[in-house]
Every structure is written in structure tokens, then in C-alpha cells.
Amino acid sequence: MTTRIKHLYVHVPFCNAICFYCDFAHQVYKNDLVDKWLNKLSQEIHNECKDLYETIYIGGGTPSCLSCDQLEKLLKLISPFSKNFLEYTVEVNPESIDIDKIKLLKQYGVNRISMGIQSSDDNILKSLNRHHSFADARNKIRLLQDNGFNNISVDLMYSLPGQSIEILQKSLEDICDLNVPHISIYSLTIEENTVFGKKGYKPLDEDTEADMYDLIRSYLKEKGYINYEVSNFAKRGYESKHNLAYWNYEDFLGVSVGASSKIGNRRYTNTRILNKYLENISNKDEDLILDKDDLKFEHIMMSLRTIYGLDIQRFNDLYKTDFINEFKDIIEGNKLLEIKDNHLICKDLALLNSVLLGFLP
Ligand code: SF4
Numbered sequence: 001m002t003t004r005i006k007h008l009y010v011h012v013p014f015c016n017a018i019c020f021y022c023d024f025a026h027q028v029y030k031n032d033l034v035d036k037w038l039n040k041l042s043q044e045i046h047n048e049c050k051d052l053y054e055t056i057y058i059g060g061g062t063p064s065c066l067s068c069d070q071l072e073k074l075l076k077l078i079s080p081f082s083k084n085f086l087e088y089t090v091e092v093n094p095e096s097i098d099i100d101k102i103k104l105l106k107q108y109g110v111n112r113i114s115m116g117i118q119s120s121d122d123n124i125l126k127s128l129n130r131h132h133s134f135a136d137a138r139n140k141i142r143l144l145q146d147n148g149f150n151n152i153s154v155d156l157m158y159s160l161p162g163q164s165i166e167i168l169q170k171s172l173e174d175i176c177d178l179n180v181p182h183i184s185i186y187s188l189t190i191e192e193n194t195v196f197g198k199k200g201y202k203p204l205d206e207d208t209e210a211d212m213y214d215l216i217r218s219y220l221k222e223k224g225y226i227n228y229e230v231s232n233f234a235k236r237g238y239e240s241k242h243n244l245a246y247w248n249y250e251d252f253l254g255v256s257v258g259a260s261s262k263i264g265n266r267r268y269t270n271t272r273i274l275n276k277y278l279e280n281i282s283n284k285d286e287d288l289i290l291d292k293d294d295l296k297f298e299h300i301m302m303s304l305r306t307i308y309g310l311d312i313q314r315f316n317d318l319y320k321t322d323f324i325n326e327f328k329d330i331i332e333g334n335k336l337l338e339i340k341d342n343h344l345i346c347k348d349l350a351l352l353n354s355v356l357l358g359f360l361p
Contacts, residue, residue, distance in 0.1 A: 020195035025258025055242035064092035120174035153182035181238035309345035
């Protein structure tokens with residue numbers, strides 16, 4: 001029996017320029033390369049997509065860096081599977097989204113936009129190799145809102161080189177003034193393969209990072225955002241349905257370069273190298289069968305990231321177990337854990353990592 005997969009992720013592996021901190025699977029936009037990629041993606045979608053998805057997420061990379069024709073081709077490829085969705089998100093960047101692309105997204109039913117802004121400080125934006133100013137971002141958010149997109153998420157970063165608490169505070173104020181209902185905010189991690197990594201940049205010290213996280217949580221709470229996941233904040237009703245599926249450890253299909261899928265006990269990731277993908281769409285970087293202990297731990301780890309916690313009944317049904325009995329000692333021995341409405345909840349998301357250690361198989 002095949003189970004229905006409800007969530008689809010599509011990765012667009014192109015950007016107009018590469019940000020100095022970024023380690024995603026991507027390359028600088030080249031018109032002919034995008035056309036080749038679209039042809040291969042069409043094959044992969046034809047082979048792999050079988051369901052009508054409840055959530056669809058086109059991420060990247062930068063989907064909005066495609067030309068209008070290429071973006072329309074991509075949306076058309078997905079349209080047979082987007083007839084019954086609850087949420088359809090496309091990631092955009094301020095410098096490449098324009099009125100024609102906004103109209104196209106609307107026409108194909110996209111109902112949620114995620115815009116990478118990262119900071120409202122133009123010097124910080126330059127130091128990250130972002131090719132837009134904060135004024136550009138604000139104008140594009142307004143353009144989206146004027147054209148009927150109200151469900152907008154903004155990405156921000158903290159713990160950046162040169163970013164003081166005051167600069168971060170100003171970014172939070174500026175973003176809240178945009179009146180967007182969802183904010184994702186991640187601390188900088190310096191990966192070896194990035195420009196920051198190669199230049200030997202070091203992250204800010206742990207105390208400053210912790211102070212910044214405290215500021216983010218308290219400021220956004222005051223502004224009416226719920227910190228529903230470690231790094232995600234939303235006005236009530238605007239939580240990301242697609243990302244909640246990941247955190248609830250549901251199955252999902254990912255297509256294109258570098259995209260991961262989890263289907264039952266199998267998790268696999270397509271090759272991150274565009275040329276290998278163009279040679280053969282079946283090339284994989286990882287293809288694993290997870291055993292029951294791995295599945296259980298990952299399920300707990302993902303579910304505890306949100307304030308909704310782990311659905312104990314669903315866990316019991318999936319793994320034919322009695323969760324409370326199996327993890328009795330850990331649950332009773334940790335004051336940060338509580339059971340509410342048959343869900344296990346971590347009471348302080350800032351301390352989640354220490355809680356998870358107890359569940360390691
Ligand atoms: S952060 Fe976004 S825009 Fe910048 S290089 Fe990475 S994927 Fe591209």
C-alpha cells in the first residue's frame with residue numbers, strides 16, 4: 001500500500017549572487033543553465049509527484065531570480081499537483097521580485113511569500129553580499145501587500161559580524177513596522193565552504209548570542225508574535241503549515257538539486273551538484289533506511305522544537321509503543337518537560353538542546 005504524501009518541496013538552485021554566509025545548494029543564475037535544469041526537473045516531477053499536496057514550498061536558492069517565462073514554466077510543472085492545497089509558499093528576494101512575477105505567483109495560486117531580508121542595516125547587508133538595501137525590501141513588501149499577499153514571512157539573521165544589540169533591535173523594529181505576520185530569525189553559523197568560513201570569520205561570543213536571542217523573544221512577544229518554534233515567530237493563525245509538517249515529522253517529497261525527502265523509514269537527498277543532477281536526476285548524496293530508534297529520536301527531536309510538542313497518541317500509533325512508559329524516567333527527571341493534552345512539551349525552547357540529550361538512543 002502506498003501512503004499519500006501531503007507535502008512537496010521544490011528547490012531552485014540559482015541565486016543572483018552568493019551571500020558570504022550561505023551554504024545552500026546553489027549557483028549564480030545563468031539563463032541557459034536554468035533552462036536545462038527546468039527540463040530535468042520536469043522529468044523528476046513527472047516520475048516522483050503523484051499526489052495532490054496540502055502544502056507546497058518552492059525554496060532555494062532564490063526562486064524569484066528566474067525570468068518570468070522560467071518562473072511560469074516552473075509553476076506550470078507544479079500546477080497538476082496544486083489543486084487542493086492549504087498553503088503554497090514561494091521564497092523571493094527583494095532585488096528580483098517585481099510586479100510581473102508577483103502577478104504570476106497570484107495567478108498560479110501562491111498564497112504565502114517568504115522574503116529574505118536578513119537585516120535592516122545597509123552596511124550589514126553589504127557585508128553579507130546582499131544585493132539590496134532595506135528600502136528595496138520595504139518597497140517590495142508593500143508591492144506584495146498592495147497586490148493581495150498578506151501572508152508574508154521575513155527571514156532575519158542575528159549574531160552577525162559587526163551587528164550590535166542596538167543594530168539588531170533596530171532591525172526588529174523596522175521589520176515589525178512592515179506589518180508581516182511571520183518572522184524566521186536564525187543565528188549565523190559559519191560553514192567551512194562559505195566565504196565567511198574561508199576568510200576565517202568567527203561567530204559572536206556565546207553570551208552576546210544568548211542576549212540577542214533573549215531580545216528577539218521578548219521584543220517579538222511584546223509585538224504580538226508567538227514564538228511557536230525555536231527560530232520562528234508568527235501572529236496567531238500564520239504559523240507555517242509546511243514547516244510544521246517537518247516539525248511534526250510527517251512524510252514529505254523534495255524534488256530538484258539538493259532536495260531531501262522523508263518517506264516512511266527512508267530518507268534521501270538528491271545530489272547537491274547541479275551537473276550531476278543534469279546528468280542523472282536519480283543521483284543521490286544520501287539514501288538511508290532509518291531504524292526504529294532513529295525514527296523515534298528524530299520524531300522527538302523535531303516535535304519538541306515547537307510549543308505544540310509531541311503528539312503522544314500519534315507516536316504510539318506509529319511505533320506501536322507506549323511513549324510515556326518507554327520514556328518515563330526521562331520525562332519525570334526533567335523539569336523542562338511537561339505533558340499537556342496528551343502532548344509532550346518543552347517548556348523553554350531556549351534550553352531544548354539540553355532536553356534532547358536525554359532522549360539520545
Ligand atoms: S542566502 Fe539565499 S540568496 Fe543568499 S546565496 Fe543563499 S540561497 Fe542565495
